[in-house]
Amino acid sequence: MDTFEKLFEPIKVGNVEIKNRIAMAPMGILGLSTERGGFSKRAQDYYVARAKGGTGLIITGVAKIENEIEKFHEGSVPCPTMDPGHFMSTCGETVERVHAYGTKIFLQLGIGFGRVAAPQMLVGQPVAPSAIPNYWNPSVTCRELTTTEVETLVKMAAESAAIAKMAGFDGVEIHAVHEGYLLDQFTIAMFNRRTDKYGGDLMGRLRLPIEIVKAIKKVNGEQFPVALRFSIKSYIKDWNQGGLDGEDFVEKGRDIQEGLTIAPILEKAGYDAFDADAGSYDAWYWAHPPIYQKHGLYLPLTEQLKKVVNAPLIIAGRIDIPELAEKTLEEGKAADMINIGRGLLADPDWSNKVLDGRPEDIRPCIGCHDGCLGRGFQGKPLSCAVNPACGREDEYSIGHADMVRDVMVIGGGVAGMEAARVATLRGHKVTLYEKTYELGGHVVEGSVDEFKEDNARLLEWYKTQIKKLGIDVKLNTEIKPEDVKNSKADVVIVATGSIPVMPNVPGIGNSNVATATDVLLKKKPVGKDVVVIGGGLVGCETALSLAMDGKNVTIVEMLPELMSAGIPVPHANRIMVLDMLKFHNIKVVLNSSLQEVKDGAIDVIDKNFKRNTIPADTVVISIGLKPDAKLYNDIIGKVPNVYAIGDANSARNIMAAIWDAYELARSI
Template sequence: MRYKNLFTPVKIGSLIIKNRFAMAPMGPLGLSDSQGGFNQRGIDYYTERAKGGTGLIITGVTFSDGKVEPQSMPNCPNSTFNPVHFIRTSKEMTERVHAYGSKMFLMMSAGFGRVTIPTNLGEFPPVAPSAIPHRWLDKTCRPLTKEEIHSIVKSFGDGAYNAKRGGFDGVAIHAVHEGYLLDQFAISMFNRRDDEYGGSLENRLRFAREVVEEIKARCGQDFPVILRFSVKSMIKDWREGALPGEEFEEKGRDVEEGLEAAKLLVQYGYDALDTDVGTYDAWWWNHPPMYQEKGLYRPYCKLVKEAVDVPVLCAGRMDDPEMASASIENGDCDMISLGRPLLADPDYVNKLRAGRVCEIRPCISCQEGCMGRIQEYSMINCAVNPQAARERVTAYEPVVRAKKVMVIGGGVAGCEAARVLAVRGHKPELFEKGNRLGGNLIPGGAPEFKEDDLALAKWYETQLEILGVPVRLNAEVKKEDVTAGGYDAVVVATGSAPKVFSLGDDGKVYTAAQVLTGETDCGDTTVVIGGGLVGCETALWLAQHGKKVTIVEALDKLLAVNGPLCHANKDMLERLVPYHGVETVTSARVTGYAEGVLTAVCGGKERQIPCDSVILAVGYREEDTLYRELEFEVPEIYLLGDAKKVSNIMYAIWDAFEVANHI
């Protein structure tokens, strides 16, 4: 059996986990009911991942304190808000999870403190160990009193006891990690107290120590308690994080102190360390976008594993099974935590065990459906899997009568529509005018850091082949092909085309797609017109390959329109662009390109930029011509994807799923 070491048991305390896979904790927004229990969506969501083979299910963050940082309900589950109700809903969930041989831990939080998302603050002033700046707001936090610390500690004992009664096999503590409240106490930059909770490392860890001691006292020494732990903070300064490879002076917790803290935390009673690096001031470390390399925490986990004698869990883009297997073999860690990959495909573990690796739907690290939607709408979902955290309401609709459906366009919208139609029992046929499936995933996936876009295109190819969907490439569909085909329904997903305009000397003016796919060579120096997501990623990729790149943007900043929804992605990309030597000219209007010189007006002054080429990245326009020709000729017709409205991968897939699931 390939990857056999990933399917051997492992122990946390006295608890045996059936394999080396854990579901990493991810914010359970939208999975709670008004009484702090788990709603039906939450129960279905976690059960689906257990059904998919994951050995250990760790919930997203829940609360036990309701006094110091009151939560708006329903938001996240709360194990002490209505204990009887929490125990009942938990028991219903854990019994289902246990049916699949999986174990389940409740993640319990001491609070957010200075990193509380502003929309969750309400009227309450943010708290912290000391009077320090809030992460997002220009406000100073209120120091916690000792009485409040003791109250939070007691609530942990109460909540853990309720979790144990509800069938949870252990708890995960949130967290001496990412700059949350317990971590703020642990880091001297944030903790300026002069009482027993400040000063020495032992004092700064006292809060975390009292938490585990309280839980063990209430639930027994053999009840597992693990800790989310960041061994290094990656803080350059307040609200300023370091980039990969950047030399900087650590203002937070450095590795040396991190390893000392790890030893103390294990000494205090923690049974495993779920290890990463970063803080909210360096958010792209804890929530790594596609611009971070895969398995970025492995070297840090290895250091922790060598320092302590309890299991170490490693997350952070660990979805490559070769990497995961090697990490166990090399002693980097004891367990592999999958977060977003289990949103994308809840059956990841079972598919891997069965040797069906090519059938695993890839996470593309866009963070649009997970962190982005948590951040903006207080709900967790997934861009590439519309059923994530909506399993029951998006179950495949049974087909009464199988229809012959023509799907025009092989981008993500067309592929998803054809896939869902086939799964349900319809008879789709897909037509693509190009020579491969994927649409804008193909140029979008050209940079090395976007490899998973190409993996998603390949996944759709595989799925349509398994489902027996006829796929006709190099087939440009005309109106008469549709009307003469005898189809019961037609889905038009003809995508979009890059916006172009003349600059005068257009022989060296290209679209971003032409450069990304290698259709054209941009030369050694180039100017990218447009500082949105496509422009910035194209510029970054070219700069990483040694090109001299300038971005010219009409607005006053980059990524001002249609940028990534998740701050971790947007903030990291904004910093990577100058870090890699890309010059940026904002509030500029391009007037022409001639004889190797681009002319732009900036601040009322004309500026000339010599360059070998100009790359247009100024957006896309809907390609809906065929739909307009057909909309009154075909009784049942649907317009999907960019052809309907230029957007992103997530909404192309979600809209296609919704429509195809109800045809």
């Protein structure tokens, strides 16, 4: 189609021609590799789904080049050299299937994790260029690699690339002078204190990535493409401390000038493309941008990088909005290819939907990390909050039902909308009832802030799908128990959501008390001095919203840390919220509970029973939600096939609501 012509122009990386300019960004396939270091059936289906969806180039998640010097538990990530025959068998089959759709595929080769290796993945002590603290547990010091071990890493990189070529991969990408992984640690003076040939001045620190590309070219030939995952700037303020956009701080990692200096050196060494981004584990919200980061956040950096290198520039950074991707390529100032990561987890058919002229059908990533990185930290396989079939495409697909049923869905939040959508795709006759005048539930107030615009995109996607599927939606219709009993529904799905938990303290009914929903939807006026009771994710986000609106905000939390209870907040999101709270001068009072609401103030009490008064024109209650399960409790056991999903079952998050609904509706 004319609107997105640039996205679908072919491009060459080295001598490999790619059918369009849409790449799948490399993302670790945690839980999808085999114990012998290959691709499981789930991993194969996962990559093939993105090839079938029209992606031009797939860059796989990281595969370790070895598992002896830096030993991981077997099965943590793929590894070509662990069992080359098994790797070529499982990955070779993946490559064959991907190629059937005209898609090219590069294997990402990881030189190591170094100081950022998670203790639960490691067997033994972490390693690094020098004896520096482990990121996750700073009390643990990494063992400095010997010169011989570093030389062995170069040999293993070449051996892994040779195996990749034999398996049929079209190229490799080196992981990475990027994000503070082991190879990046060698290039950054903060982490590399070596005195041998792999340390010292800039060229000494660049020796390892230069030797790696030269060794790969020697075994695979000059024409075999080798791309480089490359972070232009680290955003490291200090050990385990990142810097926000607009924050004034001294860069202790790689600054922009150094990034622009070393890129041409690495290109001259033989790298055929730069897969460019920014960030580090210390500032993980740059390398794995949450919902709070802007779409296209790397463009100001990659525009500078493009001026100093000639190799194709592949860029990521929440650039999964088709219009933004096309505009970036049309301008030609910051990218030659677009790298889509979590956007392809959310919707593997991203490319085909753009090509078909229906970008409104693309299911958006909401930057929550709950289904991808969040699950990885919990030891669960890779998936996606808004796409439960991600990572299990074959076994968890939506099939057509053998018998058409009449399905009654009560509640129009994300759980109800997802249940209605999936049940309709199954072929059932669905009626969706919502007691208010609009669909969306808690996502409505969760979409009003500028930094939550992706939630609004998800809500709009659901409304579009419901309309296109012709689902019968009845707004302003509150369902009573007798309505259910009198209906002819074969299946009743209760998705009535949740209601705020309110503390039982004096003054809680005062006019200056509001819920987070009240203030976000501007249902109540908010004074200058605001105290938010509750330091969970919703409370912190509400505090940010109010502070950005010019309010003086204090958060009161009864636990020793913010966002420390309930469903874990994924690491990148959590540390960015904490840094944003500091940036916006939001005061935080921990280990304290609300005791009384007064006129213009509140009393709190800490764990030592010391009372304190805090000025408050407005008190915002955000201590959690509880299921609105009255209807379900009234009808369960009185009519058959009744189910409660989402917050009506247990108040959690968007992912839980969607996953509940998908699991139930696909089985009806």
